[in-house]
Amino acid sequence: RKEVEQDPGPFNVPEGATVAFNCTYSNSASQSFFWYRQDCRKEPKLLMSVYSSGNEDGRFTAQLNRASQYISLLIRDSKLSDSATYLCVVLLGNTPLVFGKGTRLSVIA
């Protein structure tokens, strides 16, 4: 079983739509969780950390379900500029971050 799994997409959604991505992780001892965004031919950049109680940053909401070992990212009112690949990232202590393969989102006018 892969450590971090994501639906690769692509998700093609119209502007203004709400879209949600899920990610599952295999190691129940994982401690920290992140969503990164990667634009085409660029490096990944942190979008947001994911906290146990869930957290929101503008149009973006991240949630963690430790019992089921998944995290989610919800994007409301999608913009064209949200088109990117979204990487789910998991950390266990002071070890290298483990990345999912990413979910590609295309927001269409």
Add this chain to the structure above:
Amino acid sequence: DVKVTQSSRYLVKRTGEKVFLECVQDMDHENMFWYRQDPGLGLRLIYFSYDVKMKEKGDIPEGYSVSREKKERFSLILESASTNQTSMYLCASRSGGSTEAFFGQGTRLTVV
């Protein structure tokens, strides 16, 4: 702002050449990483380092080596470049604990 700088954005090298990819970070981070990214395979960890002169193998270390003589610099070495090492190489750094990693801009290496 954290800055992670990779020495080249694009490189073209010949099969059999020795290739050096350099990465420098300016935030005194203990941990540094080298990944490669290929379509459909995601980011794969090549090597990482927790401190100066320390190195650990990642998931795909074969054909690569690393050097960390100073805390801010982490070099990836392809001892004898091969065409299957054509890829995007990404360096990252982070401090200890549950903190996020910061990436360099990437080096797109083509081996011909």
